[in-house]
Amino acid sequence: MYRTPTHIGIIPDGNRRWATYNGLNKEDGYEHGLMPGLRLLRAAEERGVKELTYYGFTVDNCKRPKAQVNAFSDACCKAVELIVGEGVDVFVVGNTESECFPQCLVPYTTRGREQNGKMRVNLLINYGWEWDMKNGWCSRDIPRIDMVIRWGGMCRLSGFLPLQTVYSDFYIVEDLWPDFKEEHLDAALEWYSRQDVTLGG
Amino acid sequence: MYRTPTHIGIIPDGNRRWATYNGLNKEDGYEHGLMPGLRLLRAAEERGVKELTYYGFTVDNCKRPKAQVNAFSDACCKAVELIVGEGVDVFVVGNTESECFPQCLVPYTTRGREQNGKMRVNLLINYGWEWDMKNGWCSRDIPRIDMVIRWGGMCRLSGFLPLQTVYSDFYIVEDLWPDFKEEHLDAALEWYSRQDVTLGG
Numbered sequence: 001m002y003r004t005p006t007h008i009g010i011i012p013d014g015n016r017r018w019a020t021y022n023g024l025n026k027e028d029g030y031e032h033g034l035m036p037g038l039r040l041l042r043a044a045e046e047r048g049v050k051e052l053t054y055y056g057f058t059v060d061n062c063k064r065p066k067a068q069v070n071a072f073s074d075a076c077c078k079a080v081e082l083i084v085g086e087g088v089d090v091f092v093v094g095n096t097e098s099e100c101f102p103q104c105l106v107p108y109t110t111r112g113r114e115q116n117g118k119m120r121v122n123l124l125i126n127y128g129w130e131w132d133m134k135n136g137w138c139s140r141d142i143p144r145i146d147m148v149i150r151w152g153g154m155c156r157l158s159g160f161l162p163l164q165t166v167y168s169d170f171y172i173v174e175d176l177w178p179d180f181k182e183e184h185l186d187a188a189l190e191w192y193s194r195q196d197v198t199l200g201g
Numbered sequence: 202m203y204r205t206p207t208h209i210g211i212i213p214d215g216n217r218r219w220a221t222y223n224g225l226n227k228e229d230g231y232e233h234g235l236m237p238g239l240r241l242l243r244a245a246e247e248r249g250v251k252e253l254t255y256y257g258f259t260v261d262n263c264k265r266p267k268a269q270v271n272a273f274s275d276a277c278c279k280a281v282e283l284i285v286g287e288g289v290d291v292f293v294v295g296n297t298e299s300e301c302f303p304q305c306l307v308p309y310t311t312r313g314r315e316q317n318g319k320m321r322v323n324l325l326i327n328y329g330w331e332w333d334m335k336n337g338w339c340s341r342d343i344p345r346i347d348m349v350i351r352w353g354g355m356c357r358l359s360g361f362l363p364l365q366t367v368y369s370d371f372y373i374v375e376d377l378w379p380d381f382k383e384e385h386l387d388a389a390l391e392w393y394s395r396q397d398v399t400l401g402g
Contacts, residue, residue, distance in 0.1 A: 060401040129367050155356070155371045159401045162363040166330050170356045170371065200261040200360045 003193045005146035007051040008044060009168065011160060012037065014152030014176030016068070021176075027071035029178060034075060036180035038082050041121065043182045045088075047189060051120040053142055054079075055160050059128035062100040069100065076125050077104045084108075088119040093139050094126035101126040111141045129159040137163060144168075146197075149188045151177040169195045204394045206347035208252040209245060210369065212361060213238065215353030215377030217269070222377075228272035230379060235276060237381035239283050242322065244383045246289075248390060252321040254343055255280070256361050260329035263301040270301065277326055278305045285309075289320040294340050295327035302327045312342045330360040338364060345369075347398075350389045352378040370396050 012033055019029030037054065044052055056076045062069055084090050092108040094101060105125055122142050132139050145164045148157070151173045157165060171188040175181070213234055220230030238255065245253055257277045263270055285291050293309040295302060306326055323343050333340050346365045349358070352374045358366060372389040376382070 058401055063402060129364075133364075154396065155373075156369060156396075157367060158399075159367045162367055163330075163334075166358060166360045166363055168357060172356075195355065195357075198359075200259055201264060 003197075004048045004189065005192055006049070007053070007143060007145050008049055008188075009053045009055070009145040009148040009160060009165065010037075010040065011055045011148060011150035011152075011158065012177040012180075013150060013154060013158075015072075015178060017152065018176040018178040025067070027065075027067045030072045030075035032178035034079055034082065036178060037079050038086070039182065040180060040185060041083060041086060041088070041119075043185050045086075045119050047185070049119070051122070051143070053122040053124065053145060053161070053164075055158075056094070056123045056125040056127070058124075058159060059095055059098070059100070059126055059131055060159075062098075062126065073100070073102050076123065077102050080105055080108060080123060083121050083123075086119075086121075088121045089116070091120065091122045091141070092125050093122060093142060094124055095128060095131050096126070098126060124161070127159075129162050132161075139164070147171060147188065147192050149173065149184070151175060151180065151184070167197075167199050169197075204398075205249045205390065206393055207250070208254070208344060208346050209250055209389075210254045210256070210346040210349040210361060210366065211238075211241065212256045212349060212351035212353075212359065213378040213381075214351060214355060214359075216273075216379060218353065219377040219379040226268070228266075228268045231273045231276035233379035235280055235283065237379060238280050239287070240383065241381060241386060242284060242287060242289070242320075244386050246287075246320050248386070250320070252323070252344070254323040254325065254346060254362070254365075256359075257295070257324045257326040257328070259325070259360060260296055260299070260301070260327055260332055261360075263299075263327065274301070274303050277324065278303050281306055281309060281324060284322050284324075287320075287322075289322045290317065292321065292323045292342070293326050294323060294343060295325055296329060296332050297327075299327060325362070328360075330363050333362075340365070348372060348389065348393045350374065350385070352376060352381065352385070368398075368400050370398075 015029030016026040091111040145168045173184045216230030217227040292312040346369045354375045374385045
């Protein structure tokens with residue numbers, strides 16, 4: 001039987017490398033990560049996944065050059081707009097008190113308590129694990145993550161929700177995020193269904 | 202230039218599978234993981250690694266059948282004895298207040314403050330990430346981990362020091378832990394030296 005993860009974490013890494021390989025400025029990569037995010041969402045929903053959490057950007061990412069910060073901030077606003085258009089439940093977690101937090105996303109920072117059967121999509125925006133910890137783990141409304149899929153070849157969490165990922169299986173895609181293909185998700189799901197889930201037991 | 206990790210986390214998984222494949226009872230696998238642990242320590246020290254943290258066993262592991270619990274508990278006592286014999290600094294972190302904690306390891310649960318230039322070797326014994334968190338992260342004397350190497354093919358942390366591993370690179374060895382070879386460490390170090398360390402930036 002095919003065991004499907006309930007909740008997948010998405011680390012969409014490699015936008016800047018993709019831009020460089022394609023002769024663009026680094027900051028032009030993020031825009032090319034938007035449609036992949038939407039296609040992944042639709043594919044995951046079709047395959048029975050109930051919840052997705054995207055790693056948008058972190059407090060530390062905001063120390064990058066201004067052109068990049070503006071570009072990923074804009075891309076996150078557009079991403080949320082696209083995702084809302086899918087009729088899913090959207091929840092944004094991050095430090096809203098710093099100027100790096102895009103104002104357009106403030107309306108999404110409270111999670112509805114109702115379980116309305118819709119897919120749930122969380123986005124970490126201006127997130128930081130130390131910020132999360134200092135605030136008594138304010139990401140606690142995001143539940144345990146079964147599998148983390150990371151694009152761009154690195155095998156690391158980079159501060160992505162330390163408590164929700166303690167038992168997650170990590171699947172790494174070598175391709176860069178803007179080169180997302182549904183086949184990546186299918187391969188990850190197939191791999192996941194072969195993992196022995198013990199939750200530390 | 203060859204970039205060496207300062208601090209490596211070791212998840213020595215696969216002892217029970219190894220025992221089964223070799224026609225033994227599951228609990229007989231742990232004993233076969235002892236010498237690999239010592240050989241790894243020596244090899245890491247030779248290669249300039251300054252600190253190792255071994256995942257011994259967890260609070261949750263203690264729910265396993267008694268024969269297994271006794272076997273891994275004994276193996277951990279013997280492991281510490283062997284490691285102490287190497288003249289390194291030994292530090293044990295775990296819940297000393299439950300009966301599952303081996304009494305022989307109590308003397309190692311306080312860390313010396315002196316930096317005496319010796320290699321530092323930490324072991325998590327009767328550790329639990331929730332226990333760690335509830336106690337104000339009492340593992341805080343163990344510093345950030347640069348790379349985690351896990352044997353036995355799984356790509357997950359299984360509750361291993363959530364805060365120290367936020368920026369760690371994870372290297373997975375397919376072979377089971379009792380089949381440890383120095384080549385595994387060399388491959389991991391070679392791989393690590395090719396990773397781009399950003400610490401979330």
